[in-house]
Amino acid sequence: MLGDEIVSRINQLGTISETPEHLARIFLSPEHRIAADLIMSWMKDAGMAAHLDAIGNVCGRYEGDRPGLPCLMLGSHYDTVRDAGKWDGPLGIITAIACVADLNRRGVRLPFAIEIVGFADEEGVRFSSTLLGSRAIAGTFDESVLNTRDSAGLTMRDAMVAFGLDPAKIGAAARARGELHAYVELHIEQGPVLEQQNLPVGVVTAIAGATRLAANLSGMAGHAGTVPMALRRDALAGAAECIVAVEAFCKADDAGLVGTVGIINAMPGATNVIPGRVSFTLDIRAPADAHRKLAVAEIVGWIEAIAKRRELSLQIDVTHENRTVPCAPSLKAQMAEAVAAEGYGVFELPSGAGHDGMAMIDIADVAMLFVRCRGGISHNPAEHVEIADADAGARVLLRLIENFRPGSQTREAGGGQDRAR
Amino acid sequence: MLGDEIVSRINQLGTISETPEHLARIFLSPEHRIAADLIMSWMKDAGMAAHLDAIGNVCGRYEGDRPGLPCLMLGSHYDTVRDAGKWDGPLGIITAIACVADLNRRGVRLPFAIEIVGFADEEGVRFSSTLLGSRAIAGTFDESVLNTRDSAGLTMRDAMVAFGLDPAKIGAAARARGELHAYVELHIEQGPVLEQQNLPVGVVTAIAGATRLAANLSGMAGHAGTVPMALRRDALAGAAECIVAVEAFCKADDAGLVGTVGIINAMPGATNVIPGRVSFTLDIRAPADAHRKLAVAEIVGWIEAIAKRRELSLQIDVTHENRTVPCAPSLKAQMAEAVAAEGYGVFELPSGAGHDGMAMIDIADVAMLFVRCRGGISHNPAEHVEIADADAGARVLLRLIENFRPGSQTREAGGGQDRAR
Numbered sequence: 072m073l074g075d076e077i078v079s080r081i082n083q084l085g086t087i088s089e090t091p092e093h094l095a096r097i098f099l100s101p102e103h104r105i106a107a108d109l110i111m112s113w114m115k116d117a118g119m120a121a122h123l124d125a126i127g128n129v130c131g132r133y134e135g136d137r138p139g140l141p142c143l144m145l146g147s148h149y150d151t152v153r154d155a156g157k158w159d160g161p162l163g164i165i166t167a168i169a170c171v172a173d174l175n176r177r178g179v180r181l182p183f184a185i186e187i188v189g190f191a192d193e194e195g196v197r198f199s200s201t202l203l204g205s206r207a208i209a210g211t212f213d214e215s216v217l218n219t220r221d222s223a224g225l226t227m228r229d230a231m232v233a234f235g236l237d238p239a240k241i242g243a244a245a246r247a248r249g250e251l252h253a254y255v256e257l258h259i260e261q262g263p264v265l266e267q268q269n270l271p272v273g274v275v276t277a278i279a280g281a282t283r284l285a286a287n288l289s290g291m292a293g294h295a296g297t298v299p300m301a302l303r304r305d306a307l308a309g310a311a312e313c314i315v316a317v318e319a320f321c322k323a324d325d326a327g328l329v330g331t332v333g334i335i336n337a338m339p340g341a342t343n344v345i346p347g348r349v350s351f352t353l354d355i356r357a358p359a360d361a362h363r364k365l366a367v368a369e370i371v372g373w374i375e376a377i378a379k380r381r382e383l384s385l386q387i388d389v390t391h392e393n394r395t396v397p398c399a400p401s402l403k404a405q406m407a408e409a410v411a412a413e414g415y416g417v418f419e420l421p422s423g424a425g426h427d428g429m430a431m432i433d434i435a436d437v438a439m440l441f442v443r444c445r446g447g448i449s450h451n452p453a454e455h456v457e458i459a460d461a462d463a464g465a466r467v468l469l470r471l472i473e474n475f476r477p478g479s480q481t482r483e484a485g486g487g488q489d490r491a492r
Numbered sequence: 493m494l495g496d497e498i499v500s501r502i503n504q505l506g507t508i509s510e511t512p513e514h515l516a517r518i519f520l521s522p523e524h525r526i527a528a529d530l531i532m533s534w535m536k537d538a539g540m541a542a543h544l545d546a547i548g549n550v551c552g553r554y555e556g557d558r559p560g561l562p563c564l565m566l567g568s569h570y571d572t573v574r575d576a577g578k579w580d581g582p583l584g585i586i587t588a589i590a591c592v593a594d595l596n597r598r599g600v601r602l603p604f605a606i607e608i609v610g611f612a613d614e615e616g617v618r619f620s621s622t623l624l625g626s627r628a629i630a631g632t633f634d635e636s637v638l639n640t641r642d643s644a645g646l647t648m649r650d651a652m653v654a655f656g657l658d659p660a661k662i663g664a665a666a667r668a669r670g671e672l673h674a675y676v677e678l679h680i681e682q683g684p685v686l687e688q689q690n691l692p693v694g695v696v697t698a699i700a701g702a703t704r705l706a707a708n709l710s711g712m713a714g715h716a717g718t719v720p721m722a723l724r725r726d727a728l729a730g731a732a733e734c735i736v737a738v739e740a741f742c743k744a745d746d747a748g749l750v751g752t753v754g755i756i757n758a759m760p761g762a763t764n765v766i767p768g769r770v771s772f773t774l775d776i777r778a779p780a781d782a783h784r785k786l787a788v789a790e791i792v793g794w795i796e797a798i799a800k801r802r803e804l805s806l807q808i809d810v811t812h813e814n815r816t817v818p819c820a821p822s823l824k825a826q827m828a829e830a831v832a833a834e835g836y837g838v839f840e841l842p843s844g845a846g847h848d849g850m851a852m853i854d855i856a857d858v859a860m861l862f863v864r865c866r867g868g869i870s871h872n873p874a875e876h877v878e879i880a881d882a883d884a885g886a887r888v889l890l891r892l893i894e895n896f897r898p899g900s901q902t903r904e905a906g907g908g909q910d911r912a913r
Contacts, residue, residue, distance in 0.1 A: 260718065261715050261718045262714070262715060262717075262718030262719050262720070262723075263714075263718075263719060263720075263723050264718075264720060264723070267723060279717060281717065283763055283764075293683070293684075293868060293869075294682050294683060294844060294845055294868075294870060294871070295750065295752035295754060295775040295777070295844070296683075296700060296702065296750065296775075296777045296843070296844025296845045296846070297681065297682045297683030297684075297685075297843070297844040297845050297868065297870075298683050298684060298750070298844070298868060299683070299684075299685060299748075299750065300739070300742050300743045300745075300749075300750055300751075301743070302683075302684050302685070302688060302868075305739070305752070307735060307753055307754075307756065308735055308736065308739045308753070310732070311731070311732035311733075311734075311735035311736050311739075311753075312732075312736050313732075314728060314729055314732035315729065315732050315733050315736055318721070318726070318729045318732075321721050322721045322722070324721075327720070328721075329716065329717065329719070329720065329721055330721075331716035331726070331763075331764070331765075331766050332728055332729070332732075332758075332767075333716060333728075333758070333761065333762050333763045333764060333765050333766065333767060334758065334761050334762065334763055335728065335756060335758050337753075337754070337755065337756050340754065340755050341754050341755065342704055342752075342754045342755055342773040342775050343704075343752070343754060343775050344752075344754050345752050345754065346753075346754060352763040354716040354717075354763050354764050356716070356717045422717070422718070423715060423716070423717025423718040423719070424715055424717045424718050425717070447714060447715075447718065447719060447723075448714075449715060449718075450715070
């Protein structure tokens with residue numbers, strides 16, 4: 072049973088933290104380096120060559136039936152948010168290593184190499200820029216981020232030097248499309264759908280694109296006692312109607328649309344004053360870009376109509392936009408076969424959260440396998456995966472690897488072997 | 493035209509402030525004392541005896557056709573909020589002085605005395621306890637407030653001593669019911685109703701009672717991308733539905749009910765996190781207590797139903813409650829006569845804001861006259877009254893005084909004269 076060792080290693084990695092009170096393993100910190108060394112030791116135990124690349128990704132390579140073959144790349148990230156759970160990221164790395172260890176124990180070599188990457192920074196806690204590790208590998212790292220400062224005023228460039236990395240060599244972490252057959256990531260769901268479906272694993276259809284908006288409504292502040300209801304231009308009542316409308320609109324959708332108002336501020340903010348101004352955020356996601364864009368336009372239209380009817384002035388702007396990353400149909404099909412072969416119902420679901428595949432799509436087809444997590448809770452110390460589900464995820468991933476049929480995107484690339492050492 | 497002098501004095505008093513940038517005249521401050529001295533000088537110019545009472549109220553007395561008669565008491569407050577307008581409070585004091593000055597010029601003595609009180613603290617900015625001046629006069633001053641500290645850590649007791657008052661003598665400011673025929677206050681409306689009615693003045697029916705509540709909704713925080721709409725327990729969407737319901741409920745009421753949500757906090761408060769907890773305030777007012785209490789119960793019922801349907805846990809508590817202070821029918825009738833005699837349409841409206849009459853009701857019948865203010869704006873430097881409206885208010889008040897018919901509540905009280913000196 073692969074689950075035992077996986078959970079044991081999850082617990083071991085979970086102790087490597089900034090403080091013992093809560094789990095925080097931040098990019099380029101001393102504990103980040105300790106974790107990298109531990110993961111590399113596990114890779115080597117599994118019969119892999121392992122090294123730290125130019126951005127701090129932990130890279131392991133298990134050769135195929137002859138050296139230098141293009142790889143199936145597996146991975147996830149080993150940084151965390153603050154006050155994190157133990158599973159978000161590490162489960163994908165540790166499960167992949169457990170699969171390779173199993174192949175290695177059995178002396179199995181496949182007609183492709185396997186690489187495992189522990190991405191250095193997916194969460195983006197320290198420098199407010201996410202996917203740093205996978206962007207470096209995809210060759211899309213934005214070098215201007217090197218000048219970003221953390222909360223202590225240290226630039227990313229200086230933090231890299233302190234960690235023992237050379238910022239001038241980040242380009243060397245980039246991989247070519249021909250070196251990879253595909254990128255496959257196992258990750259906890261971070262949502263409640265698999266639990267509700269009573270399934271240990273699910274096949275991801277796409278990493279949903281997201282549009283974030285900032286809305287500002289302005290009406291007229293006034294005394295809560297002296298302005299009759301009919302004469303009010305209450306910005307908060309208007310915002311409340313917008314929030315209810317966004318919820319109703321998304322609930323009525325049957326194609327995975329979700330809409331969230333996460334931040335609201337009402338000004339001036341006194342019990343006895345009618346709010347004159349309200350700002351709120353909107354986060355709209357859907358598994359298909361065209362669907363999301365249409366939904367955003369319709370939601371903005373609803374909000375405009377509410378503002379107009381209430382004589383509120385409205386400013387609404389898109390602050391952030393991520394395209395949808397669809398999982399490759401052929402990879403999804405192979406993942407579904409593996410799930411079914413392990414005896415589980417095949418259930419497809421989109422990923423509403425972002426993952427390293429959003430960067431990896433630039434150099435490889437992407438697939439993901441979700442593992443059920445308790446209550447859908449993540450980014451929280453209460454994050455939890457049952458050992459049986461960790462085991463189920465590992466068995467599905469191992470079967471996928473052993474039965475993997477590369478697509479046509481890759482060619483044999485001599486550079487792969489060198490890079491991996 | 494009385495309006496000219498009134499506006500001139502409003503402007504003069506408006507310069508007496510903590511800082512020249514914004515108007516702030518806080519209880520027991522040096523500028524509070526300067527303002528008191530100026531108002532006393534105006535009282536004396538109008539032929540009145542004037543003194544500062546034990547709490548810092550400015551008290552003036554104009555004898556009737558013989559000394560020691562019970563009085564018609566007029567007044568308002570001379571403290572302000574921070575960043576205040578010039579009219580809220582001072583208009584009532586200055587207009588009353590202008591009326592007495594007019595009587596004095598004409599040598600008119602009435603069959604009752606006239607007293608004018610400039611209440612020391614109605615707003616409650618410094619010690620978070622309102623109506624301090626009128627409560628002292630009504631004999632309901634809570635002595636425990638003397639131990640309250642201002643933001644600088646000074647107790648009210650010490651601030652009184654620094655101002656030149658003796659905290660042990662606050663009881664001496666109290667007046668007996670028999671000394672007053674009535675308490676009549678002229679005040680700006682602080683709302684938009686008279687402007688909408690195109691009337692300079694309005695007869696107040698009651699000072700509306702208020703119930704304030706604090707509501708807390710708890711659902712489940714979650715990732716904005718990973719929790720499908722159907723599985724959410726979004727505390728902010730629930731609060732938004734409550735806010736919309738409160739507004740609809742109050743809008744449908746035809747007896748002056750108003751309901752306001754002025755403060756809202758959504759936690760944890762991130763663009764990509766479904767709010768798990770939301771707190772908000774409710775301020776519910778109506779001109780009749782029974783109506784308000786029924787409305788509060790119905791609104792709480794709606795909120796409970798919304799919380800239950802959405803599987804949110806709810807904590808809702810009353811944090812503050814003020815009874816309604818009805819204006820005396822006989823005084824309202826006399827006020828209406830005066831309004832009509834000056835050629836204006838008689839329009840009755842409740843006061844949604846609190847006033848010193850809320851304390852004075854304990855020792856006297858109460859009436860109020862509202863004067864139109866631009867846009868209903870108050871507690872704001874943009875607060876404004878047209879000179880013609882200030883004049884209209886003064887003419888109505890003067891006519892009310894000259895035609896005043898005391899009710900049956902009072903008897904001649906010898907103490908009145910002594911107290912007023």
